[in-house]
Amino acid sequence: METGIELRGLKKTYRSPGGPVEAVRGVDVAVRPGETVALLGPNGAGKTTTVDMLLGLQQPDEGSVSVFGGPPEDAVRAGRIGAMLQAGGVLRDLTVRELVSMMAALFPAPLETDHTLALAKLDGLADRRTEKLSGGETQRLRFAVALVSDPDLLVLDEPTVGMDVESRRAFWSTIHDLSQTGKTFLFATHYLEEADAYADRAVLMARGRVVADGPTTEIKAIVGTRTIRATLPDAPLEALEQLPGVTRAERRGEAIVLASADSDASLRRLLERYPEARDIEVRGAGLEEAFLQLTGDEEEVAA
Amino acid sequence: MNASAYGRYELLRTFRNRRLYIFSFGFPVVLYYAIAGPNRHLHNFSHTGIAATVYFMVGLAGFGGMNAVLGSGARISAERAVGWNRQLRLTPLSTRTYFRVKVLTAYAMALVTIGLLYVAGATLGVHLRSGDWLEMTALMLVALLPFAAIGILLGHQLTPDSIGPAIGGTTAVFALLGGIWFPITSGVMHKIAEALPSYWLVQASRVGLGGHGWGRTGWLVVIAWTAGATILARRAYARDTQRV
Numbered sequence: 153m154e155t156g157i158e159l160r161g162l163k164k165t166y167r168s169p170g171g172p173v174e175a176v177r178g179v180d181v182a183v184r185p186g187e188t189v190a191l192l193g194p195n196g197a198g199k200t201t202t203v204d205m206l207l208g209l210q211q212p213d214e215g216s217v218s219v220f221g222g223p224p225e226d227a228v229r230a231g232r233i234g235a236m237l238q239a240g241g242v243l244r245d246l247t248v249r250e251l252v253s254m255m256a257a258l259f260p261a262p263l264e265t266d267h268t269l270a271l272a273k274l275d276g277l278a279d280r281r282t283e284k285l286s287g288g289e290t291q292r293l294r295f296a297v298a299l300v301s302d303p304d305l306l307v308l309d310e311p312t313v314g315m316d317v318e319s320r321r322a323f324w325s326t327i328h329d330l331s332q333t334g335k336t337f338l339f340a341t342h343y344l345e346e347a348d349a350y351a352d353r354a355v356l357m358a359r360g361r362v363v364a365d366g367p368t369t370e371i372k373a374i375v376g377t378r379t380i381r382a383t384l385p386d387a388p389l390e391a392l393e394q395l396p397g398v399t400r401a402e403r404r405g406e407a408i409v410l411a412s413a414d415s416d417a418s419l420r421r422l423l424e425r426y427p428e429a430r431d432i433e434v435r436g437a438g439l440e441e442a443f444l445q446l447t448g449d450e451e452e453v454a455a
Numbered sequence: 456m457n458a459s460a461y462g463r464y465e466l467l468r469t470f471r472n473r474r475l476y477i478f479s480f481g482f483p484v485v486l487y488y489a490i491a492g493p494n495r496h497l498h499n500f501s502h503t504g505i506a507a508t509v510y511f512m513v514g515l516a517g518f519g520g521m522n523a524v525l526g527s528g529a530r531i532s533a534e535r536a537v538g539w540n541r542q543l544r545l546t547p548l549s550t551r552t553y554f555r556v557k558v559l560t561a562y563a564m565a566l567v568t569i570g571l572l573y574v575a576g577a578t579l580g581v582h583l584r585s586g587d588w589l590e591m592t593a594l595m596l597v598a599l600l601p602f603a604a605i606g607i608l609l610g611h612q613l614t615p616d617s618i619g620p621a622i623g624g625t626t627a628v629f630a631l632l633g634g635i636w637f638p639i640t641s642g643v644m645h646k647i648a649e650a651l652p653s654y655w656l657v658q659a660s661r662v663g664l665g666g667h668g669w670g671r672t673g674w675l676v677v678i679a680w681t682a683g684a685t686i687l688a689r690r691a692y693a694r695d696t697q698r699v
Contacts, residue, residue, distance in 0.1 A: 200698075204698075207544075207545060208544075209541055209544060209545075209696045209697075210696065210697070228544070228545055228546070228547065229547045230547075231546075231547060233545060234545070235542075235545050237538055237541055237542060237545075238538075238698075239538070240537055240538030240539070240541070240542065241536075241537030241538060241539070242537065242539070243468065243534060243537070243539055244468075244472075244533075245467075245468040245469075245471040245472050246464065246467070246468050246471075250464055250467070251464075253460070253464065254460070254461055254464035254465070255546065257456065257457040257458075257460035257461040257464070258456055258457075258461055258543075258546040258547060258548050259456065259546065259547060260456060260547065297542065301546070
């Protein structure tokens, strides 16, 4: 079987005015051909830097990248990689059709322009000037550009930013259809729902490392943590940690903060034992907080 | 890969940007009439042996040409700002083809400016043999090569908000020191001018005398600037894969 993507021991440090920033601190990921994998993580997790190295736009300080058995540059030259880079725009002073045709001219075996436009749901906008497109339409055009080379691997960095709900759904249904044709997809996102709904597998990144890698159901269980906060001055933390579902307990002055994988069960037992608990808040931990729990050391995050 | 189709769209895109027309095409012509018009009876302008109308026609064609080819820097800078430079890296487009298309597009703009100045020159009575027109144009196009490379260089190093002043400043300095506004014929200034490609851009007008074009110094200076600027531009392009 042909090899897909292999990232081994990737590391990348940037210089910045505040000193070196370790954007990626050891990433190992393998993607099989035909898989749809989500690279999931909060902002600043190193997703985009990892994607850049995967595409050959940046050279890793350490580690290696292999795409279809060779360096990414070879796959790019063969037109086998299509990408939607993060937060980009498009060239102005051309129509949608002209821009896609222009990019098609650069590849050895591109798709028909009209077919590409249809796949990206741009048929009605073919003659519109690119600078007149809305944010969501621009994203679709960028998707068309990524698609026009008929690549085997599509890399999408936060592809649905700027799309409304309807466009998002249409976009993902196109991705789903294309993934049935054997194409490999890797998309970076900070939406757990997107990873859950559309990927076979999710790779969870936080602060430059892979903290979990598995089927999305597993990942969801890991990051599906909720936080319970209550004013409860006298309860010992050791006892609170024994409550069902609780993975961590902390004291903040008069208040306690519990991280729980099953907040319903934790809360029932908490109130049973400590009826005096008041000011209770239950919050779904965002990805960011969930990652903090997975990785522990919080002080580094603040930096 | 179909480089000519790619180039055609690049050209189409450039000429659709009407906002550029006034400065790239209109401004040099207006300046020409303003400067050369009152001096059109001077047949030996500032002891150069060249008529003022010819001197300024070539000078302003050179000025407009410089602006036009440096203008590719402004387009590149804008393309980088929307991430298009990085998108192009994900295609089989080679550095060589990228440079060629950028230079050819820039030259298309420059040729329009030069052509407009020739027409303006003719209205002020400039007469040259057809061979002279061609030779003069050829020399100017060669002298514009370093500026085309400088345009690409600046485009890959500057952001859209700083590229405008950088191009304006570059044009102004090269125009002034190269003798576009007034002839530089002696002294230290002449030594400096001789080392600049913009000087040789204006010197193309000497062809209008039926004389020789540049001589060895001219060719060496233009070739050296072209080589230097091209090396720097290629290096800037090669390094420019980061997000901006």
